[in-house]
Amino acid sequence: MKKKKLNVHTLSHKPVAKISAIVFYTLLGMSALLFVLFRLVGFDMPYFENPEYNAPLLTGVLISYMLLLVAVALVLAVYSFVRSARINRKENRVVNNIPAHRIAVATVVGTAALLALTFALSGTGALTVNGARYDSVIGLRASGMFIDTSLALIATAIAAVAFGAIRNRR
Template sequence: MKKIVDLRHLTAMQLSSRIFYILIGVIVVLFALFWIIGYDMPYDDNPDYSAPLLTDALIWFMIVLTFATLGLAVLGAVNGVRKNKGENVVVNNVPARRISVAVVVGTVLSFVLTYALSSTDALMVNGERFTDTFWLRTAGMFIGTSLLLIVVAVGAIVYGSTRYIR
């Protein structure tokens, strides 16, 4: 009989890999069900539009996943600060604390700037004008910050790959 693996004895990479594969499996199954079950159901108010049956399940899964990720990020940050308590400011001549603070401040600053710079022009959604400025700016903030962070990540990869010469 196969033993159940104790999660406490797994390395961080083994544990994160298993969680990653479980999440990928759940996402694939959920999206497959979304496309297979009731995807072509007509919308009650306007039959020209479709109202997939599992839209609410997909939206709630994304909301739960987002808040779980934010919660785990905050928990990890609190644990890191509590464990180090001023130690490990510089690790192997790398200013670890300064880098961590710069990442947090940079991310928050990018959220604030992209929110302030986002457009409030009305959008056509399902044939109706959507004019709620808060949600228009919020959507613009997430899109703008995502694009900015992707560009920064690609830049860091390019910089890192060109500077790592042995």
């Protein structure tokens, strides 16, 4: 039985890097446009309950867009992990002397552990938002978890890039 080869071309036979660039620039353009519209269209509308605060017109659109991006990213991450696990079930555990399977599993487990740790360590002190008290423990921990995890992953990415740049000088 012949092993099925992975195709480096997808959709309309464009290289993966080209598709990735198209998706990246499309998302970048959509995000920039949405943030510019958010700031320029109805940003200074007063909040009806307390006119001292702003109630930007496109707040709901911006929040929905961000939630959509997070949901799509989560779905694609789960799909990618499941697909990778299926493809590399027995073979391809080590590719060019790189333990690909071990790295993939460590990435998923490490990210899940980091999310759990930052959720457990997030503060639960009440916040005042637009004059209203916000004290939902789950909501506060979830928002703290995402913020802290994002910061930790950004710091890790910066450290990895710096390490790679220093290590690969020739």
